[in-house]
Amino acid sequence: MNDFLSSLPLFSPFVEFAFMRRALAGCLALSLGATPIGVFLMLRRMSLAGDAMSHAILPGAAIGYLVAGLSLPAMTLGGLVAGLAVALLAGGVARNTVIKEDTSLATFYLLSLSAGVLIISLRGSSVDLLHVLFGSVLALDDPALLLLGAFASLSIVALALGLRLFVLEACDPSFLARISRLSPLAHYGFMVLLVLNLVAGFHALGTLMAVGIMILPAAAARLWVCNVGPLLLLASGTAFAGSLAGLLLSYHADLPAGPAIVLTLGATYLLSLAVGPLGPLASRWRSSWHFER
Amino acid sequence: MGARVSHFAHRRGAALLRFDNLTLGYNRHPAVHHLQGEIVSGSLLAIVGPNGAGKSTLLKAIAGELRPLQGSIDRGGLDRRQIAYLTQQATLDQTFPIVVHDFVAMGLWREIGAFLGLGRERRRRVHEAIERVGLHGLEKRPIGALSGGQLQRALFARVMLQDAPLVLLDEPYGAIDAASVRDLATLVRLWHDEGRTVIAVLHDLAHVRQEYPETLLLARELVARGETASVLTAANLQRARQLAEGHGDGTEAAICRVDRDAA
Numbered sequence: 001m002n003d004f005l006s007s008l009p010l011f012s013p014f015v016e017f018a019f020m021r022r023a024l025a026g027c028l029a030l031s032l033g034a035t036p037i038g039v040f041l042m043l044r045r046m047s048l049a050g051d052a053m054s055h056a057i058l059p060g061a062a063i064g065y066l067v068a069g070l071s072l073p074a075m076t077l078g079g080l081v082a083g084l085a086v087a088l089l090a091g092g093v094a095r096n097t098v099i100k101e102d103t104s105l106a107t108f109y110l111l112s113l114s115a116g117v118l119i120i121s122l123r124g125s126s127v128d129l130l131h132v133l134f135g136s137v138l139a140l141d142d143p144a145l146l147l148l149g150a151f152a153s154l155s156i157v158a159l160a161l162g163l164r165l166f167v168l169e170a171c172d173p174s175f176l177a178r179i180s181r182l183s184p185l186a187h188y189g190f191m192v193l194l195v196l197n198l199v200a201g202f203h204a205l206g207t208l209m210a211v212g213i214m215i216l217p218a219a220a221a222r223l224w225v226c227n228v229g230p231l232l233l234l235a236s237g238t239a240f241a242g243s244l245a246g247l248l249l250s251y252h253a254d255l256p257a258g259p260a261i262v263l264t265l266g267a268t269y270l271l272s273l274a275v276g277p278l279g280p281l282a283s284r285w286r287s288s289w290h291f292e293r
Numbered sequence: 294m295g296a297r298v299s300h301f302a303h304r305r306g307a308a309l310l311r312f313d314n315l316t317l318g319y320n321r322h323p324a325v326h327h328l329q330g331e332i333v334s335g336s337l338l339a340i341v342g343p344n345g346a347g348k349s350t351l352l353k354a355i356a357g358e359l360r361p362l363q364g365s366i367d368r369g370g371l372d373r374r375q376i377a378y379l380t381q382q383a384t385l386d387q388t389f390p391i392v393v394h395d396f397v398a399m400g401l402w403r404e405i406g407a408f409l410g411l412g413r414e415r416r417r418r419v420h421e422a423i424e425r426v427g428l429h430g431l432e433k434r435p436i437g438a439l440s441g442g443q444l445q446r447a448l449f450a451r452v453m454l455q456d457a458p459l460v461l462l463d464e465p466y467g468a469i470d471a472a473s474v475r476d477l478a479t480l481v482r483l484w485h486d487e488g489r490t491v492i493a494v495l496h497d498l499a500h501v502r503q504e505y506p507e508t509l510l511l512a513r514e515l516v517a518r519g520e521t522a523s524v525l526t527a528a529n530l531q532r533a534r535q536l537a538e539g540h541g542d543g544t545e546a547a548i549c550r551v552d553r554d555a556a
Contacts, residue, residue, distance in 0.1 A: 043386075043389060043390070161407075161408065162407065164407050164408070165407045167391070168399060168402075170386070170389065171385065171386055171389040171391055171396075172384060172385040172386070172389075172399070173384060174380070174384040175384070175385070175399070178356070178358075178373070178374070178376075178378060179374050179402045179403060179455070180374070180402060180406070180407070182407060222390070225390070226390040226392075226435040226437070227390050227391065227392055227395075227435070228390055228391060228395075231390055
C-alpha cells in the first residue's frame with residue numbers, strides 16, 4: 001500500500017517525509033480553527049483589521065524570543081499578551097474618543113510592529129526575523145503541532161457555542177445590542193479568538209501570512225455561496241485543499257512552503273472571481289443571458 | 294399568538310409610559326423640550342410633526358437608547374429587551390449571507406437566546422410570521438435579494454416574533470409601495486387588537502387619520518395630543534410648522550414654552 005502511495009506524486013511526499021505530514025496536519029488545524037474566524041472577519045468588514053492584529057502580536061513574540069530564544073511557550077504567551085492588549089486598547093480608544101476604530105487599530109499596531117522589529121534587532125539576525133515574519137510550516141515539531149491543535153479545538157468549540165451571537169453581531173449589531181446583554185461579549189470574545197488563531201497561525205505561516213489562510217479562503221468561498229453555514233464549511237474545505245496543493249507545489253517545485261500555500265489560496269480566490277456564481281464575470285454572463293430570453 | 298399576549302392585555306388602560314418634564318437632545322442641544330404626560334397600555338399612537346421635530350429622538354428615548362438631558366421616562370418596569378424597536382435606517386448589513394427564514398427567526402432571541410435550538414413549534418411560528426407578512430415561498434432567499442418592500446416585511450415578521458408588549462416603529466413605510474403599506478398596516482392593527490402598545494412615527498396624515506385613534510403632534514415641544522381628529526386640525530399643524538421653523542433659525546431655540554410660562 002505504502003509503495004503504491006509513494007509512487008503517486010500527490011502522496012509520495014507525505015508518505016516519505018514526516019515533516020510534510022506535520023505541515024499538513026498543521027494546515028488542517030489552521031483550516032478548521034483560523035479560517036472560520038476569517039469568514040467572520042470578512043463578514044464584519046474587518047479583513048484589514050485581521051492584518052493589523054497579526055502585526056500587533058509581533059512585539060510580544062519578540063520579547064518571548066528575547067527572553068527565551070526560539071521557545072514555543074514564551075513566544076506564544078508573548079504573542080497572546082501583545083495581541084490582546086492591542087485589541088483591548090484599540091477597542092477602548094475607539095469607543096471612548098473621537099478616534100475611529102480603524103485609525104485606533106492602525107496606531108496601536110504600528111507602535112506594536114515597530115517595537116517588535118526593534119526588539120528582534122537587539123538580539124538575533126535577519127534570519128530570525130524572517131522566521132517570525134514568514135513562519136516555518138516545514139519545521140513544526142510536536143509541541144508546536146499540539147499547540148495548533150489545541151488552539152483550533154478551542155476555537156471550534158467557542159465558535160460553535162457563540163455562532164448565533166457572532167452571526168447577529170456581524171449582520172445587525174444594533175439589533176443584537178437591543179435584545180441581548182451579550183453584545184460586548186460577541187465583540188471582545190471574537191477578538192480573543194482572532195488573537196488566538198493569529199498566534200497559532202504565526203508559528204506555521206508567520207505573522208505576515210497567518211492572515212492569508214483566514215481571509216483568502218473566506219473571500220473565495222463567498223463567491224460561491226450565500227448562506228453562513230455552507231460558507232463556513234466551504235471556506236474551511238478550500239483552506240485545507242489549498243494548503244495541500246501549496247505544500248505539494250512547494251515540494252515538487254522546490255519553493256518556500258508558506259508563500260506557496262498562501263499563493264495557492266490566492267489563486268483559488270482569483271479562480272473564484274472568474275468562475276464563481278457570485279463573481280463579476282458570472283453575474284455579467286447571467287444578466288446578458290437573462291435579457292436574451 | 295393571541296393567547297400568549299393576554300398577560301399584558303389585562304393591563305390595558307393603565308399607564309405604560311410616563312414622561313416627566315422630559316427634555317431630550319444630542320451634545321447638550323435639546324431637540325425635544327419638557328414633555329409631560331403618559332401613554333396608556335394598549336394605545337395605538339401616531340407621532341407626527343415636521344422634519345426635525347424630535348419624533349425619532351423621542352422614540353429612541355422611549356426605547357432606552359438615549360438618556361434624557363432633563364426629566365425622566367418611567368417605563369413601569371418594562372425591560373429594554375421587551376421593547377421591539379424598528380428604526381428608520383436599519384443598521385442591518387443587507388449584503389450579509391443569511392436567508393429570510395434565519396433572519397426572521399432572530400426575533401425569537403428573547404426566548405431562545407444564543408444557545409437554544411428552534412424546535413418544531415418555534416419553526417412553525419417563524420413560518421407563520423413569514424406567511425403573515427406575505428413572504429411565503431421566499432424563506433430560502435438571501436436578504437440581499439429582497440426588494441425594499443420585502444425587506445420591510447421581513448423586519449415586520451421579526452418584530453412579530455419578538456412578541457413585545459411595546460412596539461416602536463420609526464417611519465415604517467418610508468420607501469415602500471401602497472400594497473405593502475396596506476398589508477403591514479393590517480399587522481399593526483392586529484398587534485393593537487392583541488393588546489400591545491404600538492407607537493409609530495409617521496408622515497402620511499391620511500394614513501394616520503385612517504389607522505390611528507390617537508396622535509401626538511410634536512414640534513420640539515408638545516403641540517397637541519389626544520384623539521387623532523382633534524389633534525390634526527389645520528390650526529395645530531400650522532402652529533407645529535411655525536414652531537419648527539422658529540426653532541430652526543435659532544432665535545427661539547433657547548426659550549421653551551415651559552420656561553416662558555414660568556417667567
